[in-house]
Amino acid sequence: MKREHMEQINTATKAVQVKKNINHFYFVACGGSMALMMPARYILDCECEIPATVYTANEFVHRIPKALGTDSVVITCSMRGKTPETVEATRLAKEKGALTISLSHNIGSPLWETTEYPIHYDWLDEPDMTNHNHTILHCLIFKILNAIQPNEKYERACRCIDKMDGIFKANIEKYSSKAIEFGANYKREKVIYTMASGGNYGPAYSFAICLLMEMQWINSNAIHSGEYFHGPFEITDADVPFIIIKGIDKSRYLDERAYSFCKKYTNKIVLIDAADFDMKDIDEDLKGYFASIVTGVVLRGYADALADHRGHPLTVRRYMWRMEY
Amino acid sequence: MKREHMEQINTATKAVQVKKNINHFYFVACGGSMALMMPARYILDCECEIPATVYTANEFVHRIPKALGTDSVVITCSMRGKTPETVEATRLAKEKGALTISLSHNIGSPLWETTEYPIHYDWLDEPDMTNHNHTILHCLIFKILNAIQPNEKYERACRCIDKMDGIFKANIEKYSSKAIEFGANYKREKVIYTMASGGNYGPAYSFAICLLMEMQWINSNAIHSGEYFHGPFEITDADVPFIIIKGIDKSRYLDERAYSFCKKYTNKIVLIDAADFDMKDIDEDLKGYFASIVTGVVLRGYADALADHRGHPLTVRRYMWRMEY
Numbered sequence: 045m046k047r048e049h050m051e052q053i054n055t056a057t058k059a060v061q062v063k064k065n066i067n068h069f070y071f072v073a074c075g076g077s078m079a080l081m082m083p084a085r086y087i088l089d090c091e092c093e094i095p096a097t098v099y100t101a102n103e104f105v106h107r108i109p110k111a112l113g114t115d116s117v118v119i120t121c122s123m124r125g126k127t128p129e130t131v132e133a134t135r136l137a138k139e140k141g142a143l144t145i146s147l148s149h150n151i152g153s154p155l156w157e158t159t160e161y162p163i164h165y166d167w168l169d170e171p172d173m174t175n176h177n178h179t180i181l182h183c184l185i186f187k188i189l190n191a192i193q194p195n196e197k198y199e200r201a202c203r204c205i206d207k208m209d210g211i212f213k214a215n216i217e218k219y220s221s222k223a224i225e226f227g228a229n230y231k232r233e234k235v236i237y238t239m240a241s242g243g244n245y246g247p248a249y250s251f252a253i254c255l256l257m258e259m260q261w262i263n264s265n266a267i268h269s270g271e272y273f274h275g276p277f278e279i280t281d282a283d284v285p286f287i288i289i290k291g292i293d294k295s296r297y298l299d300e301r302a303y304s305f306c307k308k309y310t311n312k313i314v315l316i317d318a319a320d321f322d323m324k325d326i327d328e329d330l331k332g333y334f335a336s337i338v339t340g341v342v343l344r345g346y347a348d349a350l351a352d353h354r355g356h357p358l359t360v361r362r363y364m365w366r367m368e369y
Numbered sequence: 370m371k372r373e374h375m376e377q378i379n380t381a382t383k384a385v386q387v388k389k390n391i392n393h394f395y396f397v398a399c400g401g402s403m404a405l406m407m408p409a410r411y412i413l414d415c416e417c418e419i420p421a422t423v424y425t426a427n428e429f430v431h432r433i434p435k436a437l438g439t440d441s442v443v444i445t446c447s448m449r450g451k452t453p454e455t456v457e458a459t460r461l462a463k464e465k466g467a468l469t470i471s472l473s474h475n476i477g478s479p480l481w482e483t484t485e486y487p488i489h490y491d492w493l494d495e496p497d498m499t500n501h502n503h504t505i506l507h508c509l510i511f512k513i514l515n516a517i518q519p520n521e522k523y524e525r526a527c528r529c530i531d532k533m534d535g536i537f538k539a540n541i542e543k544y545s546s547k548a549i550e551f552g553a554n555y556k557r558e559k560v561i562y563t564m565a566s567g568g569n570y571g572p573a574y575s576f577a578i579c580l581l582m583e584m585q586w587i588n589s590n591a592i593h594s595g596e597y598f599h600g601p602f603e604i605t606d607a608d609v610p611f612i613i614i615k616g617i618d619k620s621r622y623l624d625e626r627a628y629s630f631c632k633k634y635t636n637k638i639v640l641i642d643a644a645d646f647d648m649k650d651i652d653e654d655l656k657g658y659f660a661s662i663v664t665g666v667v668l669r670g671y672a673d674a675l676a677d678h679r680g681h682p683l684t685v686r687r688y689m690w691r692m693e694y
């Protein structure tokens with residue numbers, strides 16, 4: 045990770061460390077950036093006695109949770125730093141006395157100028173993926189955990205960060221032929237469901253709403269593996285496609301159960317099992333937390349292949365950035 | 370409301386009142402019962418300085434939020450009281466020292482026997498809808514609010530409860546011809562999206578996963594109105610159907626914005642505007658909170674009409690209750 049990023053993370057972490065009586069972490073963003081925060085919230089939820097929740101930014105802005113105040117830490121994110129709802133959420137949080145930390149690819153953007161503790165991340169033009177949003181956010185979370193409840197586990201987690209670039213690339217390579225197979229076999233589908241739980245629900249949500257609905261105009265819905273049996277499973281039929289993520293975190297059983305049922309009744313199932321990920325040199329007790337960001341990177345390859353086979357580039361939009369809305 | 374229900378609510382409320390240092394409310398259930406809890410969580414989020422979150426039961430059981438403990442209140446719900454995940458979530462919460470309150474239609478069920486404070490509700494065989502799950506839960510929430518932070522507003526809210534049966538019935542009647550029109554016009558659709566925000570996201574989610582996917586085998590996804598512009602709106606096209614709820618709570622602007630955009634690009638839009646609900650005798654500052662449960666009741670009429678026009682009764686299942694899963 046670049047020194048610039050690490051210094052910003054350390055500055056934000058120190059601010060959290062000296063804050064007294066934190067009673068809630070709010071993760072606030074929109075769309076893909078909100079999805080990015082779900083694995084981070086999952087880690088806090090498992091490790092920390094301070095509850096954490098995720099809000100889409102405009103709901104946060106209009107609802108104004110009554111609990112929001114001087115005892116809150118609010119973490120926001122926007123790639124271009126111009127998402128008005130996220131900027132407003134950050135402004136509101138600061139006004140209410142919360143500590144605000146924001147991630148953005150765009151230094152000097154409205155979000156950058158609004159927040160107290162901005163953290164920069166690189167994107168696709170930077171080859172070292174350790175500097176991308178997912179890994180930067182994971183690093184921030186483990187640093188915060190180590191600051192408020194020091195544990196050698198979190199120190200090890202921070203050391204794992206530097207191995208992630210190699211791991212992302214090994215898994216992109218590992219899944220490249222499967223991604224192409226997916227693109228070829230699913231290019232005519234009108235609807236594709238995703239399903240996951242735990243830390244992997246975020247990437248499943250992102251794939252459904254950003255990659256499939258937004259960038260491919262394919263109907264989708266990210267079903268929580270635990271919810272599947274309480275309604276959604278009745279949609280399952282031989283010709284209904286599902287992408288199922290089996291995580292290696294605490295809720296793996298939910299994914300296994302959903303997969304076992306689903307594969308009996310559909311012929312169109314794509315399984316991504318995080319147990320098969322190359323997670324070399326990542327400590328056993330931390331693999332689940334890092335696998336969820338590998339899932340997102342692997343799924344991106346599936347989207348690229350689908351776009352290629354459909355002749356519909358991921359960059360095409362019919363509304364976004366083309367008009368006022 | 371029947372005296373039996375009110376006594377159970379009062380007993381549970383007193384237990385919350387004497388509990389010290391509550392730092393979190395967890396709402397835990399599955400599918401339609403989880404959706405039911407979203408408007409309740411919304412009320413707490415707006416009114417109470419103690420944060421609240423909703424979990425699907427098996428995620429809660431396997432994740433075991435680290436914050437769960439003696440300072441937690443855990444509210445669970447299961448119609449038949451036999452949902453294994455919800456029973457286990459209640460047992461786990463109790464084991465961790467949390468105060469447990471559970472709603473069920475089934476007295477003596479496993480959930481009933483597991484929880485500390487059971488509350489019974491009636492269902493479709495009871496004509497007075499004040500005794501149904503949604504209104505019972507709303508009553509519990511306002512009683513709890515009044516117990517922990519007394520306010521005449523919550524006393525007024527509790528008095529509104531008794532007016533809800535009339536309001537539900539007036540709105541079922543008011544929307545009956547629109548529901549039939551919906552059934553006739555949308556009976557051949559392969560996908561129908563729902564969209565809402567604030568307290569209405571729960572009924573929109575329930576309609577998508579229970580009524581459409583489970584009971585009609587129609588593809589669906591409940592899109593949050595605030596998320597719509599950050600991905601999902603690209604799916605919008607002339608022949609893509611949306612049911613949009615405009616709430617009258619704090620996030621109405623989100624619904625209005627999504628509706629205004631959506632109606633320009635699709636010819637298949639069904640609007641349910643809570644501002645048109647007959648909310649006679651409900652205090653102005655409370656209408657938004659009660660409208661979200663009216664939304665669910667009105668939507669039920671739409672599902673009945675759709676089922677009728679499709680010759681596919683809402684009671685039919687291909688997997689649920691028919692096999693092991």
